[in-house]
Amino acid sequence: MPRPTRKWNGPALGVLVFLVGLLLFSWPFWSAPAYRAPGFLFVFLFVVWIGLILVLWLMARAELRSSPPPGQEED
Amino acid sequence: MSFSPWEVLAAILAYMGFLFLVALWAERRAKAGVNPSNNPLIYTLSLAVYCTAWTYYGSVGKAATSGMIFLAIYLGPTLGMLFWWVVLRRLVRVKSVHHLTSIADLISLRYGKSQAVGALVTLMILVGITPYLALQLKAMVLTLKILTLYQVDSVLYRYYGQEGSWLYMHMGGLIAVMMIIFTIVFGVRRLDPTERHQGMVMAVAVESVVKLLAFLTVGVFVTYYLYDGFGQIFKLFERLTHSPHVPSQMVTGQPSSSYLVWMSYLVLSMSAVAFLPRQFHVAVVENFDERHIATASWLFPVYMLLINIFVVPVAMAGLLWGYPLKEADTFVLRLPLDQNFPWLALLAFLGGFSAATAMVMVSTMTMATMVTNHLLIPLLQLVRRLNFLRRRLLQCRWVAVALIILLAYWFQWEVGWAEFLVDMGIISFAAILQLAPSILGGLFWRRGNRAGALMGLAAGFLVWAYTMLFPIAVKVKWLPDSLLEQGPWGLAFLAPDHLFGVTALDPLSNAVFWSLFFNLGFYLLGSLACQQGEQEQRLAQEFTGAAGLGLSLAQVEQGEPFIDLNQKLAGFERVLLDYLEPASARKMIDLCLGQLKLQGLDRITVIQLAELNQMLENQLAGSIGAASAATALRRFPLFTPEEARALASVYAQVLTSLRVSPQELKRKIDYYQEKEELLRRESDLLLHSKRLLEEKLESMDRLARSLAHEIRNPVTAIGGLTHRLLRRGDASGGDPEYLNKILSGVRSLERIVSEVRAYADLPMPVLAPQDLGMLLGRLGEKYSRRAQAAGVELTLEGQAGQKDQVQAWIDRGQVEKILRVLMDNALEAMPQGGRLTLGLVSDGREASISVTDTGVGIPAEDLPFLFDPLFSTKADAVGMNLAIAKRIANEHRGELSVESTPDQGSTFRLVLPLSPEGPGLASHAAPAPSREHEPLSIT
Known part of the structure; x- marks a missing residue:
């Protein structure tokens, strides 16, 4: 699995x-007739939710x- | 089949007993130094206290009545998690520094440790959370009744019963009492200055697992046992969309104003997941490691996703089964009961019970802490008559726990019959949203002040109460209906549901919008209009700078350099130049830079700057004394405010890692400083004793030399005169026999004097690398003839005689002298012949030379004195040789020892270090001489 780079952390990405x-979670967007x-x-x-969790996981991993915890070298 | 109430009560007690054992185990492990709660998984599961009975039963109810809108309560926190690493971590650091115990503590501390702010926040929370607690109690009572009284009646369902029984009549009270006991037992057994409850956290984590597993089991049962999966349920449900008893909003949500409700849910839940008192407690107060926040930021959404994945199928199944919409909250229990799966229903009940008890316990515990700290204690400070209660704070907390739960019980008793109680959770969320401006403003806006916080909180709370609590009061007939329809005193624009005549907003959005509007408005107004006090200013800087303004926390944590080193060095140099020559000052700085490996760097971290400052101070103290050095460097403004904040943040991190309070850390530092001081004194005493001993030995040497000198002259004179008398014959009238005895005594005295002088005048060894193997080989060669003559077999062992095997820094002449003494003694010990072995071994650090004979041996009683000066077992010996040998060995930092068995022989062992050790010897080291490479032959 590729190692996440530093671009996965930082407040700008969080805001984006x-x-x-x-x-994606906004009502007008998914209350259109096609989505009824x-x-x-x-x-x-749920798919969007899972996608969001994946992004959170990558961000947490980068953070x-x-x-690293005290006394432990960064790998 | 249904369970009797006593069976269910027994199951509850058994379950809570199990949880109590888990809590005890966690507490004992924590005391033993291995805290099982200090784990990201446990931390995440404890955060799942967010999912209460409202989630467990209410989500299905909400899904049945309003479609997917229930999901906003969980999507909001998931979106909010994107900022947890920044916001929550800052809160955890503030907590670590200030030992925060609750969210009221946080807000009152930020705004100048204001008791008024703390009391207001506590009151707001007390009023705001009571409906939420009431909801949990109602859920427990309702589900317990369903489980015990439910019977299937044809296709209809209802619960019958022993409604007149004592247990049924008092079920609510009984549950309230149980909750009081559980809360005290799990969370308020004792006063903990850190307000950490590892046992309770572990119990809550276990409850989170139970409620998740229980709900998933029911979900799988409904979706895959009653139906053929999601697809079939959705397909069957689609056919019923035109059925009159299935609401269209189940499909798309309410067409009107749903968007506003959805957005309100998102905003409310985002704030609630962090600022609800129980959430703040488990997320901040109970946090052991801020890295757990990163794990929880994705793992907690996973938990929420899992616990919600079967909500819609269960809601649809209940509607497909024909259950009435208004009782949708009970689908989770009724579906298994209707299918005659009582054990599954019991599991579902325990899941719901877990969800409710966890919420009640943590919320009540933290609210009791707030009540005692922010309401009771200020009251005790005002009313002296109540001073005796200061020593009864634990008991006061127990009373607070009981009062809070009884208040919630009263609320559910009075209002619980109203069907809208299921929405009480969102009313509490709206109350908690009122804290958000003060918290976030306090963390990120330095100008936010006490006046603003008080005004904002009060305004938001009043508007919240007016728009959310008044409509409830109308519905339960505490207030007239006209208040909602016509507004107070007929002023329609003041109607709580449509404040200021805004009718486009639904009641919830109306309350959220206006309460937040007034809250934020007054907070800004008050903060801009009023000045901060000095303490408030300092705290504001500390809070907003907990992560550094304009300075990323990550920079500090990663140790990324941001301080201009050259600028700092110029400042240091200016200070040093007041006391030192420019060259010395530069040299001192270079020395420190070298030791800290900072040479050639342009920028350094705040930690490196602190280390550099400390090292320079230590260096300068060597010149002008510690106090003067500290004063001198203090004149130099070392840290800018930004750097000082960064350093404070580092210290906060350290405190978090150490898990000690600042006071405790100071006590420990004091203890170790005291211990260090004692050790230093002891060391000084030892050094002093050593110096005295050395001086004594030196004076003994001088005395020995003087005595030898003084004795030698008269002895020489006596010897000379005695010789003359002997040469004259009997001219003097002396007896020649007596004269010869005098002469013999004089010779003996001369030998003693000579050897004592040799001992006293022994020079310091001049060390040079020598080949010990070759040295022993040559010695053996020299002694071979003499040994042969004495009938002694001389052999070499180990590396003795081998070239280039063992190199040691020694004074060759002195070591050879030792060996000659030992060889001579060995040969003398074997007058009848025997075997003499010369051995050499090395372990890379030391060389061990052994001289072993098979002679007469040494009596055991003589061994302790063998190396003492003037001790000898031979009549004609002075007894200084072994003393001299021992002293030479000691001067080489070596050791000379002996083992001997009478009539079997002796072994003398000389152990020498291979390299010169210590400055004392190193200073005597001489350049290595050219090695001799002579062939070795012993015949």
Whole structure:
């Protein structure tokens, strides 16, 4: 698995992902007629949610790598 | 089949007993130094206290009535997690420095340690959280009744029962009492100055696992046992979308104003997940390692996703099964009961019970802390008559726990019948949102002050109460309906649901918008209009600078250099030039830079700067004394405010890692400083004794030399005169026999004097690398003839006689002298012949030379005195040779020892270091002489 680079941490990325997440979770966006089928809506929300968790995981991993515990070398 | 109430109560008690054992185990492990709660997984699971009975039962209810809107309560926190690493970490650092115990503590500390702010926040939380606690109690009572009284009646369901039984009548009270006991037992057993409860955290983590597993089990049962998976449920449900009992909002949500509700949910839940008192407690107060925040930022959303994944299928299944919409909160229990799976229903009940108890315990515990710290203690300070309560704080907390839970019980008793209680959670979320401006403003805006916080909090709280609590009061008939319809005193624009005539907002959005508007507005207004006090200013700087202004925390943590080294060096040099010559000052700086490996760097970290300052101070202290050096360097403004903040942040990190309070750390430092001082004194005493001993030995040497000199002259004169008398024959009338005895005595005295002088005048060894193997080989060669004559077999062992095997820094002449003494003694010890072995071994650090004979041996009683001056077992010997040998060995930092068995022989062992050790010897080291490479032959 490729090692996450430093671009995965930092407040700018957090703000960007927040705005994208807010857009994807916004009511007008997914209340359009095409999304009205309950199954689709359900899948859409959970897939976006999983994607957001993946981004959070990458960011957390980068943050942890950049701040190793005391006495432990950065790998 | 259903369970009897006593069976369910027994199951509850068994479950809570198990949790108590888990908590005890965690506490004992923590006391033993291995804290199982200090783990990112446990930390994440403790955060899942966010998922209460409202999640467990209410999400299904909300999904059935309002579609996917329930999901906003969990999507909001997931979005908020993007900022946790920045915000929460800062809170954890502030907590580590100031030992915060609650969210009220945080806000009151930030705004100048204001008791008024603390009291206001506590009151807001108390009022705001009570409905939420009431919801948990109601959920527990309701589900317990369902589980015990539920019976399937044809296709309809209802619960019957022993409704007149004592247990049924008092179930609510019984649960309230149980919650009081559980809260005290798990969280308020004792007063902990750190307000950390490892046992309770572990119990909450276990409860989080139980509620997740229970809900997933019910979800799998419904989705894959009752139906053929998600697809079938969705397909069947789609066919019913036109059914009159299935709401259209189940599909798309409410068409009107849903967007605003959705956004309100997102905003409220984002703030609630961090600022609800229980969330703040587990996330900040109980945090052991800020790195856990990073793990929790993705793992906690995973937990929320898992616990919600079956919400919609369960809600749809309940509706497909024909359950009424208004009882959708109970689908989780009813579906297994209807299918005659009572054990699954019991598991589901325990999951819900876990969700409710965890919330009640943590919330009540932290609220009790706030009540005692921010309401009771200020009151005790005002009313002297109540002073006796200061020593009864633990008992006061128990009373606070009981009062808080009883208040919630009263609320659910009075209001619980109203079906909207299921929405109480969101009302509490709105109350907690009122804390957000003061907290976030306090962390990121230095000008935010006490006046602003008080005004903002009070305004937000009043508007929240007016727009959210008043409508409830109307619905439970405490207030007239006209308040909602026409507004107070007929002023429609003041109607709580549509404040200022804004009708476009739904009641929730109306409350959120206006409360936040007034809160934020007054906070800004008050902060801009009023000045901060000195203490408040300092705290504001500390809070906003906990991560450094304009300076990323990561920079400090990663040790990234941001301080201009040359600028600092110029400042240091200016200070040093007041006391030192320019060359000396430069040399001192270079020395420090070299030792800290800072040469050639342009920028350094704040930690490196602190180390450089300390080292320079130590160096300068060698010239002008410690106190003067400290004063001198203090004149130099070492840290800019920004660097000082960075350094404070580093210290905060250190405190977090050490898990000690600043006071405790200071006590430990004091203890070690005292210990160091004692050791230093002891060391000084030893050095003093050593110096005295050396002086004594030196004076003994001088005395011996003087005595030898003084004795030698008269002895020489006596010897000379005695010779003359002997040469004259009997002319003097003396008896020649007596004269010969005098002469013999004089010769003996001369030998003693000579050897004592040799001992006293022994020069310091001049060290040079020598081949010990060759030295022994040559010695053996020299002694071979004499040994042969005495009938002694001389052999070499080990590396003796081998070239280039063992090199040692020795004074060749002195070591050879030792060996000659030992060889002579050995030969003398074997008048009848025997075997003499000369051995050499080395371990790379030391060489061990042994001289072993098979002679008469030495009596055991003589061994302790063998190396003493003037001790000898031979009549004609002075007894200085072995003393001299021992002294030479000691001067080489070596050791000369003996082992002997009478009639079997003796072994003398000389151990010498291979390299020169210590400055004393190194200073005597001489250049290595050219080595001789002569062939060795012993015949």
